[in-house]
Amino acid sequence: MITSFTKNSTKWSLVGLAVILLISGCALTNAKTDVSQKGDNVIEYATQLKFSAVPTSELPAEKPEAGLKELKGTELELQISGKKVLVKLYQGTDSHDVYAFLIDEGQSYSIGLASSYSLLGINELIASDLTGNGQNELLISGDMGAAYVELKVIGYDAETKRWLNLLTMGTPKIVDLDGDGKSELMAVSAAGSIPSYLLIYQWTQGHFEMADVVKQLGNVYTTLVEQDGSTLIQSGTDDAKKLFRYADGELAEVNTTE
Numbered sequence: 549m550i551t552s553f554t555k556n557s558t559k560w561s562l563v564g565l566a567v568i569l570l571i572s573g574c575a576l577t578n579a580k581t582d583v584s585q586k587g588d589n590v591i592e593y594a595t596q597l598k599f600s601a602v603p604t605s606e607l608p609a610e611k612p613e614a615g616l617k618e619l620k621g622t623e624l625e626l627q628i629s630g631k632k633v634l635v636k637l638y639q640g641t642d643s644h645d646v647y648a649f650l651i652d653e654g655q656s657y658s659i660g661l662a663s664s665y666s667l668l669g670i671n672e673l674i675a676s677d678l679t680g681n682g683q684n685e686l687l688i689s690g691d692m693g694a695a696y697v698e699l700k701v702i703g704y705d706a707e708t709k710r711w712l713n714l715l716t717m718g719t720p721k722i723v724d725l726d727g728d729g730k731s732e733l734m735a736v737s738a739a740g741s742i743p744s745y746l747l748i749y750q751w752t753q754g755h756f757e758m759a760d761v762v763k764q765l766g767n768v769y770t771t772l773v774e775q776d777g778s779t780l781i782q783s784g785t786d787d788a789k790k791l792f793r794y795a796d797g798e799l800a801e802v803n804t805t806e
Contacts, residue, residue: 595792599797610656635673678733732749743762748761
């Protein structure tokens with residue numbers, strides 16, 4: 549029996565990474581205010597992002613359907629939320645789809661589709677404290693399309709004694725946007741995609757919250773860029789692109805003049 553599964557992948561990785569999401573809540577207004585001037589040529593304006601709660605769903609107590617075959621050698625024993633559980637992977641006999649099931653005290657729970665490209669499409673299947681709440685969650689990421697990776701975050705609610713899907717998101721990326729040593733969890737579209745998307749997630753009061761950067765800025769083009777050792781958000785149109793620095797739930801517009 550193995551205790552972790554990790555495919556060597558350039559897409560993203562959580563192994564060995566201490567991920568701490570933003571714990572504090574953010575203001576729910578969209579006001580723009582002049583917040584600072586740095587030097588003689590950089591002026592910043594801040595836009596507070598609105599974060600909305602991401603709904604959770606209870607894992608159904610289900611056994612694998614007939615026709616699904618367990619993939620031998622992939623059974624994992626993991627410590628999740630203080631409980632020792634098993635995770636098993638199954639694949640259809642005439643399909644490349646791989647499904648994941650969690651076994652807790654003999655009861656089977658369906659996690660759902662984990663990969664559309666057989667076992668080779670599983671990028672991560674590990675236990676890690678993604679939320680920063682002191683308890684491990686189950687993290688499963690897998691290829692669902694040619695350029696689409698999906699991450700599922702599974703946790704246990706000890707109060708209600710339920711297994712929950714805390715988050716399902718696509719194209720995950722983990723970057724320290726504000727340079728404070730704490731990594732932000734984001735969903736980012738592929739470079740050059742129009743319309744594009746950039747979603748920022750945070751863990752607040754027992755659930756994930758999400759801010760849609762593209763929607764709140766009102767632009768169709770948004771991507772991440774590296775500048776002077778920092779990761780900035782570039783957004784706008786082909787003719788007018790602006791740079792933003794993210795910190796404390798705000799996007800600070802950076803205008804550089806000659």
